[in-house]
Amino acid sequence: MRYTTFLSLISVSLMIISLVVIGYPIYTFIEDAENGKFDISLRDIRIIKLENNSILLNITVYGINNGGVRITDIGVSIIYNYTTLTNDTYEGSLNVYVGDISPGDVVKKNVSVYIKGIPKELYAKITVRMNISGYLPFKMTFETPILKSGA
């Protein structure tokens, strides 16, 4: 075997190994997210009515990792918009830093949102930014209703 052929084989093998090292955590994470093993959700939503025709929403941001990959630097950005009983529309945003979640860990962060007026509908667009295994940036976006009319 020529030495250039040998070096090419070594280069190709190392390239494939590196691609597997980089790609496998993403593959595992997406599998975990699809099976619900990794979950970032807004739970324990409590509405406190204030005196000046406004409410305070107490929300707990849950981060659950029952998957096989460590997720670091999780930042949750919530953009919410709501329509009040007087048909006024408002929009606001808040950022929550969840931090790192190792496999088997649960992280809870409490946040409070001041809502001007009494909303009849409140929708949130949630963007979760994180690093898979500490070095692969990943972003997830989804929309969810927090308060629905008639609820």
Next chain:
Amino acid sequence: MTIKADNELKSPFRYVLKAILLSLIDSVIAYLGFVYIPYMVLSSLISNIPMPHSVFYGGFIAFFFIYFVDRVSSQTPMRILISMLQGVIILYIFLSVLRGGIVTGEIEYHGTRIYYEADIRLVLYPIVAFGFIVPLLTSIVGFIESRIKKEEM
């Protein structure tokens, strides 16, 4: 050596045909090793990675062309240029595949559609390192070694 050169002079058609055949084998092996198998590994792990067919076919033709030039010339300085061009082709193919290094997709979980963006620009580092820098360095080292040997002789 002289006999071989005479034979080559006598039948240039056979020489070119042999060079075409060998460069075809070379380009198939290099294409499989540096482009197709790494792409298949990557796409099996990360879904929604596009496969621009024209870039892949063009890449194969470019591989064949540079290996043919390499076979015909077989000069060491040309080998360095060939290694550089090979690296550029590999890089161009993967840049076309990765399209900025962001892979997008959708997950459905309990009726909620989750749109995701995975930043996989990191894969470009091993591609640049093992598809471009390592072959280039080895050919430069080979060239320097051959020059030293010539001077010693």
